[in-house]
Amino acid sequence: MDLKLNGKKALVFGSSTGIGRAIAESLMTEKADVLVNSRDSERLDKTVSELNAHGGVTADLTLKGHAEKATREAIEKLGGLDILVVNTGGPAKGAFADITTEQWEKDFQNLWLSFVDAVKVALPVMKKQGYGRILVVTSLAAKEPLPLLTTSNGLRSGLAGLCKSLANEVAADGITVNLLLPGYTNTDRLKDLKLSEEKVKQMVPAGRLGDPCELADLATFLASPKAGYITGQSIAVDGGVLRGF
Numbered sequence: 001m002d003l004k005l006n007g008k009k010a011l012v013f014g015s016s017t018g019i020g021r022a023i024a025e026s027l028m029t030e031k032a033d034v035l036v037n038s039r040d041s042e043r044l045d046k047t048v049s050e051l052n053a054h055g056g057v058t059a060d061l062t063l064k065g066h067a068e069k070a071t072r073e074a075i076e077k078l079g080g081l082d083i084l085v086v087n088t089g090g091p092a093k094g095a096f097a098d099i100t101t102e103q104w105e106k107d108f109q110n111l112w113l114s115f116v117d118a119v120k121v122a123l124p125v126m127k128k129q130g131y132g133r134i135l136v137v138t139s140l141a142a143k144e145p146l147p148l149l150t151t152s153n154g155l156r157s158g159l160a161g162l163c164k165s166l167a168n169e170v171a172a173d174g175i176t177v178n179l180l181l182p183g184y185t186n187t188d189r190l191k192d193l194k195l196s197e198e199k200v201k202q203m204v205p206a207g208r209l210g211d212p213c214e215l216a217d218l219a220t221f222l223a224s225p226k227a228g229y230i231t232g233q234s235i236a237v238d239g240g241v242l243r244g245f
């Protein structure tokens with residue numbers, strides 16, 4: 001299938017490793033022009049050169065103003081923006097009693113406001129061209145709370161509501177907004193959470209961890225003109241972990 005992504009301009013946040021990097025690579029396989037992002041300029045340069053990406057923008061999504069500035073910079077470097085993928089680093093781990101107000105604020109900035117700020121900058125450009133694909137990588141936690149991922153559980157379900165409302169507002173402009181919900185996926189983040197791989201596998205009907213490419217290929221399809229009638233959806237890539245409809 002030709003996804004018709006040749007020359008489409010994409011910014012993928014949080015793309016030096018893991019799921020974000022896999023999305024950047026998958027879009028590039030379809031010949032999109034991709035800008036990658038990391039907090040760290042050395043890691044960014046390394047990623048740009050390893051992937052042979054169009055370029056990169058540094059931004060720390062836990063810091064106010066960074067997502068907005070990076071999106072502006074990306075539009076300038078690419079000469080437009082067709083595809084915006086908001087993928088962030090993972091939020092804090094802890095029970096409700098462990099999470100300080102400062103941590104709530106940091107995770108809100110990271111998981112929520114970075115999305116809002118990037119979208120505010122991207123929308124006028126996408127509206128003008130009558131084409132836009134906005135994707136946000138969240139988590140199973142958006143649908144079913146995960147143990148000790150309090151801020152993720154709280155913030156990501158709200159973000160799903162925001163995306164649904166935004167999707168309706170911009171649908172007639174040729175812009176879609178969809179959420180991708182990774183299940184237990186084989187990345188550094190999963191290692192950082194220090195979960196037993198054996199126990200995780202037992203929880204997953206597929207009996208294995210997800211490969212970041214499996215989510216990335218869906219993201220690439222959703223970013224394409226072929227997926228123009230799919231919007232406002234939260235789609236899990238989780239080997240069957242979510243049991244509800």
Ligand SMILES: NC(=O)c1ccc[n+]([C@@H]2O[C@H](COP(=O)([O-])OP(=O)(O)OC[C@H]3O[C@@H](n4cnc5c(N)ncnc54)[C@H](OP(=O)(O)O)[C@@H]3O)[C@@H](O)[C@H]2O)c1
Binds near residue numbers: 018060090182
């Ligand atoms: N892996 C899983 O099983 C799983 C399950 C559910 C949900 N998720 C969610 O999916 C998202 C991606 O996860 P992943 O597994 O791919 O994580 P990962 O392997 O840790 O990769 C995170 C990416 O985000 C970047 N990043 C981290 N903090 C950042 C910041 N403050 N500003 C800008 N970029 C930042 C990292 O780059 P630099 O360090 O170079 O900045 C890296 O490229 C996370 O939000 C995670 O919570 C993952």
